[in-house]
Amino acid sequence: MHKSFSFFISSNMRGLSLITFSLFLVLSSAIFSAADQLIHKNETDPPIFHSLVSSFAYALKGNVFPRGIYVASINIGNPPKPYELDIDTGSDLTWIQCDAPCTHCTVPKEKLYKPHDNYVKCSDPMCSLIPPIGGTCPKPNDQCKYKLEYADQGTSAGALVRDYIPIATIKPPATQPLLAFGCGTDQRFPSNTPPSVGVLGLGGGKISIVSQLNSLGLTRRVLGHCLSSREGGYLFFGDKFIPGSGLVWTPIVNGPHYIVGPADLLFDGNPTSVKGLQLTFDSGSTYTYFTPQIYNAIFNQVTANLKGKPLSRSIEDKTLPVCWESNLKPPKHFKSLNEVKGFFKPLTLIFTKSKNLQFQIPPEYYLIISKYGSVCFGILDHMSTNIIGDIFMQDKVVIYDNEKQQVGWASANCNQVPH
Numbered sequence: 001m002h003k004s005f006s007f008f009i010s011s012n013m014r015g016l017s018l019i020t021f022s023l024f025l026v027l028s029s030a031i032f033s034a035a036d037q038l039i040h041k042n043e044t045d046p047p048i049f050h051s052l053v054s055s056f057a058y059a060l061k062g063n064v065f066p067r068g069i070y071v072a073s074i075n076i077g078n079p080p081k082p083y084e085l086d087i088d089t090g091s092d093l094t095w096i097q098c099d100a101p102c103t104h105c106t107v108p109k110e111k112l113y114k115p116h117d118n119y120v121k122c123s124d125p126m127c128s129l130i131p132p133i134g135g136t137c138p139k140p141n142d143q144c145k146y147k148l149e150y151a152d153q154g155t156s157a158g159a160l161v162r163d164y165i166p167i168a169t170i171k172p173p174a175t176q177p178l179l180a181f182g183c184g185t186d187q188r189f190p191s192n193t194p195p196s197v198g199v200l201g202l203g204g205g206k207i208s209i210v211s212q213l214n215s216l217g218l219t220r221r222v223l224g225h226c227l228s229s230r231e232g233g234y235l236f237f238g239d240k241f242i243p244g245s246g247l248v249w250t251p252i253v254n255g256p257h258y259i260v261g262p263a264d265l266l267f268d269g270n271p272t273s274v275k276g277l278q279l280t281f282d283s284g285s286t287y288t289y290f291t292p293q294i295y296n297a298i299f300n301q302v303t304a305n306l307k308g309k310p311l312s313r314s315i316e317d318k319t320l321p322v323c324w325e326s327n328l329k330p331p332k333h334f335k336s337l338n339e340v341k342g343f344f345k346p347l348t349l350i351f352t353k354s355k356n357l358q359f360q361i362p363p364e365y366y367l368i369i370s371k372y373g374s375v376c377f378g379i380l381d382h383m384s385t386n387i388i389g390d391i392f393m394q395d396k397v398v399i400y401d402n403e404k405q406q407v408g409w410a411s412a413n414c415n416q417v418p419h
Helices: 035-039 125-129 209-215 292-305
Strands: 056-063 069-076 081-088 095-097 145-149 155-164 178-188 198-201 222-227 233-237 248-251 259-267 277-281 288-290 311-313 323-326 347-351 357-361 367-369 375-377 379-381 396-401 406-411
Touching: 056 222, 069 233, 125 155, 178 209, 209 233, 248 357, 259 292, 288 292, 292 379
Parallel strands: 081 198, 095 178, 288 379
Antiparallel strands: 056 069, 056 233, 069 081, 095 198, 145 155, 155 178, 222 233, 222 396, 248 406, 259 277, 259 347, 311 323, 323 375, 347 357, 367 375, 396 406
């Protein structure tokens, strides 16, 4: 199972699935002693930063295939309980499947979040950051309702709540900011049983986790992730883990989503007809998506290059829309991308207004090996949006700097969590 991209339709989200994941959290600096005041300060006040603003990192579990997702385990409540959340830079609102009670949930009841009279009211300024169901929130003391729709027609509906989300520090005591998130009581997904408890919204909007932490003075509006092609990786908040060298930056052209461009596409180092792209960096998408005309141009280059290679289109393998199998006799069942990547050529995105900086995509970062031993094309077509998904971002640290309005990246070893 794979998840489709998360670029929002009504509020923001995407399709999902989930894997177990362990937390590794470390702060690069101490949190101020006035944490209690910051936790309860008015969200409209400007953030007050300690001289050493904090950064912290979570270890991730997951991969592009077969799991199709990268997850973080987030402690919520007092006493804290861990919830495994799908990391998603394509949406803002964090939400958790919720026993309030739950009309349609996809995980056992014991894994659901239980609210405790901690609903956000319509009169709360935080509520104005979410489009309410029906576009109205008539009574000030009503619960602040939300409904989110993903690009794969998956939905989550419920009400906004606030609860403590502990952040472990190097020196005790730990900080427990009071953050708002969705309590989802009605989830509908194309797949009957997606194994996700919820979504960690990492977009640049005011209701995202990084923005809420920033409003409390706990961290800069900077986050990043490093998704390993082998398994796992890490997610971090704050600017202390940004690499000191090798990083390139391109401006965000349309916030609060991480849309960059224009970019031209090279195939095996040569120019193509694909020019002037705007692209959204979305960790909520397993694969990469292009609009039909662009997708067809790329696909035609790839298939033309395969002429004379020992590969044929697979009719039976439906893992992804396009898969190839060995046409040797007897047929060969591939076990590793190392066996087939030599049949394909690298892609490169050239950001023409950012000193022609490059985003390199070797074949192993746009292909997967299916369970049937075929090689499948991890670039898909979509009607309206160009999305850089997890498959393109493997083995790179990708930084989202909401303060300077830029996205950066560098090749990295994603199996070493920073500390």
